[in-house]
Amino acid sequence: MKIINSTREDISLIFSLYDAGTLLQKKAAQKQWLGFEPSLIEKEINEKRLWKIVEGDQIVCVFSIAFSDPAIWKEKDSDPAIYIHRIATHPDYHGNGYVKHIVAWSREYATENQKQFIRMDTGSGNDKLNNYYVSCGFNYLGVIATDDSPELPAHYKNGTSSLFEIQL
Structure with missing residues:
Protein backbone atom coordinates (compact mmCIF):
# COMPACT_ATOMS: atom_id res chain seq x y z
CA MET A 1 0.00 0.00 0.00
CA LYS A 2 1.23 3.48 -0.83
CA ILE A 3 -0.17 6.99 -0.53
CA ILE A 4 0.78 9.23 -3.43
CA ASN A 5 -0.51 12.33 -5.21
CA SER A 6 -3.40 11.89 -7.60
CA THR A 7 -2.89 12.88 -11.23
CA ARG A 8 -5.09 14.23 -14.00
CA GLU A 9 -5.27 10.69 -15.38
CA ASP A 10 -7.11 9.67 -12.19
CA ILE A 11 -9.97 12.17 -12.55
CA SER A 12 -12.60 9.82 -13.98
CA LEU A 13 -11.86 7.20 -11.32
CA ILE A 14 -11.93 9.86 -8.60
CA PHE A 15 -15.43 10.89 -9.70
CA SER A 16 -16.56 7.26 -9.79
CA LEU A 17 -15.33 6.88 -6.18
CA TYR A 18 -17.25 10.03 -5.22
CA ASP A 19 -20.36 8.61 -6.90
CA ALA A 20 -19.96 5.33 -4.98
CA GLY A 21 -19.44 7.30 -1.76
CA THR A 22 -22.60 9.29 -2.40
CA LEU A 23 -24.60 6.08 -2.86
CA LEU A 24 -23.26 4.79 0.46
CA GLN A 25 -24.11 8.08 2.15
CA LYS A 26 -27.68 7.87 0.88
CA LYS A 27 -28.04 4.53 2.68
CA ALA A 28 -26.40 5.54 5.96
CA ALA A 29 -26.45 9.31 6.42
CA GLN A 30 -28.87 12.21 6.64
CA LYS A 31 -27.01 14.22 4.03
CA GLN A 32 -24.96 13.30 1.02
CA TRP A 33 -22.44 14.82 -1.31
CA LEU A 34 -24.17 16.73 -4.07
CA GLY A 35 -21.41 16.51 -6.63
CA PHE A 36 -18.18 18.42 -7.07
CA GLU A 37 -16.96 20.74 -9.78
CA PRO A 38 -14.23 19.24 -11.95
CA SER A 39 -12.32 22.52 -11.54
CA LEU A 40 -12.06 21.87 -7.78
CA ILE A 41 -10.55 18.43 -8.35
CA GLU A 42 -8.17 19.75 -11.01
CA LYS A 43 -7.07 22.56 -8.67
CA GLU A 44 -6.36 20.12 -5.83
CA ILE A 45 -4.39 17.87 -8.17
CA ASN A 46 -2.37 20.83 -9.46
CA GLU A 47 -1.69 21.97 -5.88
CA LYS A 48 -0.74 18.40 -4.88
CA ARG A 49 -3.49 18.23 -2.25
CA LEU A 50 -5.49 15.31 -3.66
CA TRP A 51 -4.07 11.96 -2.62
CA LYS A 52 -4.72 8.36 -3.51
CA ILE A 53 -4.11 5.09 -1.74
CA VAL A 54 -2.89 2.43 -4.14
CA GLU A 55 -2.85 -1.33 -3.55
CA GLY A 56 -0.88 -3.02 -6.32
CA ASP A 57 -2.04 -1.13 -9.38
CA GLN A 58 -5.54 -0.36 -8.02
CA ILE A 59 -6.59 3.01 -6.61
CA VAL A 60 -8.58 1.96 -3.54
CA CYS A 61 -9.18 5.28 -1.78
CA VAL A 62 -8.83 9.01 -2.37
CA PHE A 63 -8.84 12.00 -0.04
CA SER A 64 -7.88 15.64 -0.16
CA ILE A 65 -6.25 17.97 2.31
CA ALA A 66 -6.46 21.70 2.86
CA PHE A 67 -4.44 24.09 4.97
CA LYS A 74 -14.23 29.77 12.11
CA GLU A 75 -11.73 31.27 14.62
CA LYS A 76 -9.95 27.91 15.06
CA ASP A 77 -8.88 28.14 11.42
CA SER A 78 -5.97 30.31 12.56
CA ASP A 79 -4.45 27.25 14.27
CA PRO A 80 -1.70 25.44 12.35
CA ALA A 81 -3.71 22.52 10.98
CA ILE A 82 -4.35 20.29 8.01
CA TYR A 83 -7.94 19.47 7.12
CA ILE A 84 -8.91 16.14 5.58
CA HIS A 85 -11.76 16.17 3.09
CA ARG A 86 -13.69 13.83 0.80
CA ILE A 87 -12.43 10.40 1.79
CA ALA A 88 -13.87 7.97 -0.75
CA THR A 89 -13.07 4.26 -0.80
CA HIS A 90 -13.61 1.87 -3.69
CA PRO A 91 -16.64 -0.31 -2.80
CA ASP A 92 -14.62 -3.51 -3.20
CA TYR A 93 -12.20 -2.31 -0.51
CA HIS A 94 -14.57 -1.11 2.23
CA GLY A 95 -13.63 -2.36 5.68
CA ASN A 96 -9.87 -2.27 5.14
CA GLY A 97 -9.27 0.57 7.62
CA TYR A 98 -8.01 3.16 5.16
CA VAL A 99 -8.94 6.06 7.46
CA LYS A 100 -6.43 4.69 9.99
CA HIS A 101 -3.78 4.72 7.25
CA ILE A 102 -4.78 8.27 6.33
CA VAL A 103 -4.44 9.30 9.98
CA ALA A 104 -0.96 7.75 10.24
CA TRP A 105 0.10 9.45 7.01
CA SER A 106 -1.48 12.75 8.17
CA ARG A 107 0.44 12.69 11.43
CA GLU A 108 3.70 12.49 9.53
CA TYR A 109 2.63 15.01 6.87
CA ALA A 110 1.39 17.52 9.46
CA THR A 111 4.58 17.23 11.50
CA GLU A 112 6.74 17.74 8.39
CA ASN A 113 4.70 20.86 7.60
CA GLN A 114 4.81 22.30 11.14
CA LYS A 115 1.11 21.73 11.81
CA GLN A 116 -0.27 20.98 15.28
CA PHE A 117 -3.71 19.63 14.38
CA ILE A 118 -5.36 17.21 12.00
CA ARG A 119 -9.00 18.08 11.52
CA MET A 120 -11.97 16.83 9.62
CA ASP A 121 -15.72 17.17 9.53
CA THR A 122 -18.62 15.06 8.36
CA GLY A 123 -22.34 15.47 8.12
CA SER A 124 -23.87 15.11 11.57
CA GLY A 125 -26.28 12.40 12.57
CA ASN A 126 -24.26 9.32 11.59
CA ASP A 127 -23.23 7.84 14.94
CA LYS A 128 -21.60 4.80 13.35
CA LEU A 129 -19.29 7.00 11.27
CA ASN A 130 -18.62 9.33 14.21
CA ASN A 131 -17.61 6.35 16.36
CA TYR A 132 -15.37 5.04 13.58
CA TYR A 133 -13.52 8.36 13.37
CA VAL A 134 -13.04 8.31 17.15
CA SER A 135 -11.65 4.74 16.87
CA CYS A 136 -9.17 6.10 14.32
CA GLY A 137 -7.77 8.53 16.88
CA PHE A 138 -9.88 11.64 16.42
CA ASN A 139 -11.47 13.52 19.29
CA TYR A 140 -15.12 14.29 18.67
CA LEU A 141 -15.67 18.02 19.22
CA GLY A 142 -19.42 18.19 18.66
CA VAL A 143 -21.81 19.54 16.07
CA ILE A 144 -21.79 22.94 14.40
CA ALA A 145 -24.40 24.61 12.22
CA THR A 146 -23.27 25.63 8.76
CA ASP A 147 -24.63 28.59 6.87
CA ASP A 148 -25.07 29.39 3.21
CA SER A 149 -21.46 30.52 2.78
CA PRO A 150 -20.44 30.68 -0.90
CA GLU A 151 -17.14 28.90 -0.22
CA LEU A 152 -18.92 25.77 1.04
CA PRO A 153 -19.91 22.90 -1.26
CA ALA A 154 -23.66 22.50 -1.70
CA HIS A 155 -24.01 19.60 0.76
CA TYR A 156 -22.92 21.87 3.63
CA LYS A 157 -25.46 24.62 3.03
CA ASN A 158 -27.68 25.34 6.01
CA GLY A 159 -26.97 22.02 7.70
CA THR A 160 -24.92 20.63 10.56
CA SER A 161 -21.54 18.95 10.67
CA SER A 162 -19.67 16.91 13.26
CA LEU A 163 -16.14 18.13 13.96
CA PHE A 164 -13.12 15.93 14.71
CA GLU A 165 -9.57 16.77 15.69
CA ILE A 166 -6.25 15.19 16.56
CA GLN A 167 -3.80 17.39 18.42
CA LEU A 168 -0.18 16.51 17.69
Whole structure:
Protein backbone atom coordinates (compact mmCIF):
# COMPACT_ATOMS: atom_id res chain seq x y z
CA MET A 1 0.00 0.00 0.00
CA LYS A 2 1.23 3.48 -0.83
CA ILE A 3 -0.17 6.99 -0.53
CA ILE A 4 0.78 9.23 -3.43
CA ASN A 5 -0.51 12.33 -5.21
CA SER A 6 -3.40 11.89 -7.60
CA THR A 7 -2.89 12.88 -11.23
CA ARG A 8 -5.09 14.23 -14.00
CA GLU A 9 -5.27 10.69 -15.38
CA ASP A 10 -7.11 9.67 -12.19
CA ILE A 11 -9.97 12.17 -12.55
CA SER A 12 -12.60 9.82 -13.98
CA LEU A 13 -11.86 7.20 -11.32
CA ILE A 14 -11.93 9.86 -8.60
CA PHE A 15 -15.43 10.89 -9.70
CA SER A 16 -16.56 7.26 -9.79
CA LEU A 17 -15.33 6.88 -6.18
CA TYR A 18 -17.25 10.03 -5.22
CA ASP A 19 -20.36 8.61 -6.90
CA ALA A 20 -19.96 5.33 -4.98
CA GLY A 21 -19.44 7.30 -1.76
CA THR A 22 -22.60 9.29 -2.40
CA LEU A 23 -24.60 6.08 -2.86
CA LEU A 24 -23.26 4.79 0.46
CA GLN A 25 -24.11 8.08 2.15
CA LYS A 26 -27.68 7.87 0.88
CA LYS A 27 -28.04 4.53 2.68
CA ALA A 28 -26.40 5.54 5.96
CA ALA A 29 -26.45 9.31 6.42
CA GLN A 30 -28.87 12.21 6.64
CA LYS A 31 -27.01 14.22 4.03
CA GLN A 32 -24.96 13.30 1.02
CA TRP A 33 -22.44 14.82 -1.31
CA LEU A 34 -24.17 16.73 -4.07
CA GLY A 35 -21.41 16.51 -6.63
CA PHE A 36 -18.18 18.42 -7.07
CA GLU A 37 -16.96 20.74 -9.78
CA PRO A 38 -14.23 19.24 -11.95
CA SER A 39 -12.32 22.52 -11.54
CA LEU A 40 -12.06 21.87 -7.78
CA ILE A 41 -10.55 18.43 -8.35
CA GLU A 42 -8.17 19.75 -11.01
CA LYS A 43 -7.07 22.56 -8.67
CA GLU A 44 -6.36 20.12 -5.83
CA ILE A 45 -4.39 17.87 -8.17
CA ASN A 46 -2.37 20.83 -9.46
CA GLU A 47 -1.69 21.97 -5.88
CA LYS A 48 -0.74 18.40 -4.88
CA ARG A 49 -3.49 18.23 -2.25
CA LEU A 50 -5.49 15.31 -3.66
CA TRP A 51 -4.07 11.96 -2.62
CA LYS A 52 -4.72 8.36 -3.51
CA ILE A 53 -4.11 5.09 -1.74
CA VAL A 54 -2.89 2.43 -4.14
CA GLU A 55 -2.85 -1.33 -3.55
CA GLY A 56 -0.88 -3.02 -6.32
CA ASP A 57 -2.04 -1.13 -9.38
CA GLN A 58 -5.54 -0.36 -8.02
CA ILE A 59 -6.59 3.01 -6.61
CA VAL A 60 -8.58 1.96 -3.54
CA CYS A 61 -9.18 5.28 -1.78
CA VAL A 62 -8.83 9.01 -2.37
CA PHE A 63 -8.84 12.00 -0.04
CA SER A 64 -7.88 15.64 -0.16
CA ILE A 65 -6.25 17.97 2.31
CA ALA A 66 -6.46 21.70 2.86
CA PHE A 67 -4.44 24.09 4.97
CA SER A 68 -7.41 26.22 5.95
CA ASP A 69 -11.14 25.74 6.33
CA PRO A 70 -12.52 29.01 7.75
CA ALA A 71 -16.14 28.44 6.72
CA ILE A 72 -16.32 25.39 9.01
CA TRP A 73 -13.66 26.01 11.67
CA LYS A 74 -14.23 29.77 12.11
CA GLU A 75 -11.73 31.27 14.62
CA LYS A 76 -9.95 27.91 15.06
CA ASP A 77 -8.88 28.14 11.42
CA SER A 78 -5.97 30.31 12.56
CA ASP A 79 -4.45 27.25 14.27
CA PRO A 80 -1.70 25.44 12.35
CA ALA A 81 -3.71 22.52 10.98
CA ILE A 82 -4.35 20.29 8.01
CA TYR A 83 -7.94 19.47 7.12
CA ILE A 84 -8.91 16.14 5.58
CA HIS A 85 -11.76 16.17 3.09
CA ARG A 86 -13.69 13.83 0.80
CA ILE A 87 -12.43 10.40 1.79
CA ALA A 88 -13.87 7.97 -0.75
CA THR A 89 -13.07 4.26 -0.80
CA HIS A 90 -13.61 1.87 -3.69
CA PRO A 91 -16.64 -0.31 -2.80
CA ASP A 92 -14.62 -3.51 -3.20
CA TYR A 93 -12.20 -2.31 -0.51
CA HIS A 94 -14.57 -1.11 2.23
CA GLY A 95 -13.63 -2.36 5.68
CA ASN A 96 -9.87 -2.27 5.14
CA GLY A 97 -9.27 0.57 7.62
CA TYR A 98 -8.01 3.16 5.16
CA VAL A 99 -8.94 6.06 7.46
CA LYS A 100 -6.43 4.69 9.99
CA HIS A 101 -3.78 4.72 7.25
CA ILE A 102 -4.78 8.27 6.33
CA VAL A 103 -4.44 9.30 9.98
CA ALA A 104 -0.96 7.75 10.24
CA TRP A 105 0.10 9.45 7.01
CA SER A 106 -1.48 12.75 8.17
CA ARG A 107 0.44 12.69 11.43
CA GLU A 108 3.70 12.49 9.53
CA TYR A 109 2.63 15.01 6.87
CA ALA A 110 1.39 17.52 9.46
CA THR A 111 4.58 17.23 11.50
CA GLU A 112 6.74 17.74 8.39
CA ASN A 113 4.70 20.86 7.60
CA GLN A 114 4.81 22.30 11.14
CA LYS A 115 1.11 21.73 11.81
CA GLN A 116 -0.27 20.98 15.28
CA PHE A 117 -3.71 19.63 14.38
CA ILE A 118 -5.36 17.21 12.00
CA ARG A 119 -9.00 18.08 11.52
CA MET A 120 -11.97 16.83 9.62
CA ASP A 121 -15.72 17.17 9.53
CA THR A 122 -18.62 15.06 8.36
CA GLY A 123 -22.34 15.47 8.12
CA SER A 124 -23.87 15.11 11.57
CA GLY A 125 -26.28 12.40 12.57
CA ASN A 126 -24.26 9.32 11.59
CA ASP A 127 -23.23 7.84 14.94
CA LYS A 128 -21.60 4.80 13.35
CA LEU A 129 -19.29 7.00 11.27
CA ASN A 130 -18.62 9.33 14.21
CA ASN A 131 -17.61 6.35 16.36
CA TYR A 132 -15.37 5.04 13.58
CA TYR A 133 -13.52 8.36 13.37
CA VAL A 134 -13.04 8.31 17.15
CA SER A 135 -11.65 4.74 16.87
CA CYS A 136 -9.17 6.10 14.32
CA GLY A 137 -7.77 8.53 16.88
CA PHE A 138 -9.88 11.64 16.42
CA ASN A 139 -11.47 13.52 19.29
CA TYR A 140 -15.12 14.29 18.67
CA LEU A 141 -15.67 18.02 19.22
CA GLY A 142 -19.42 18.19 18.66
CA VAL A 143 -21.81 19.54 16.07
CA ILE A 144 -21.79 22.94 14.40
CA ALA A 145 -24.40 24.61 12.22
CA THR A 146 -23.27 25.63 8.76
CA ASP A 147 -24.63 28.59 6.87
CA ASP A 148 -25.07 29.39 3.21
CA SER A 149 -21.46 30.52 2.78
CA PRO A 150 -20.44 30.68 -0.90
CA GLU A 151 -17.14 28.90 -0.22
CA LEU A 152 -18.92 25.77 1.04
CA PRO A 153 -19.91 22.90 -1.26
CA ALA A 154 -23.66 22.50 -1.70
CA HIS A 155 -24.01 19.60 0.76
CA TYR A 156 -22.92 21.87 3.63
CA LYS A 157 -25.46 24.62 3.03
CA ASN A 158 -27.68 25.34 6.01
CA GLY A 159 -26.97 22.02 7.70
CA THR A 160 -24.92 20.63 10.56
CA SER A 161 -21.54 18.95 10.67
CA SER A 162 -19.67 16.91 13.26
CA LEU A 163 -16.14 18.13 13.96
CA PHE A 164 -13.12 15.93 14.71
CA GLU A 165 -9.57 16.77 15.69
CA ILE A 166 -6.25 15.19 16.56
CA GLN A 167 -3.80 17.39 18.42
CA LEU A 168 -0.18 16.51 17.69
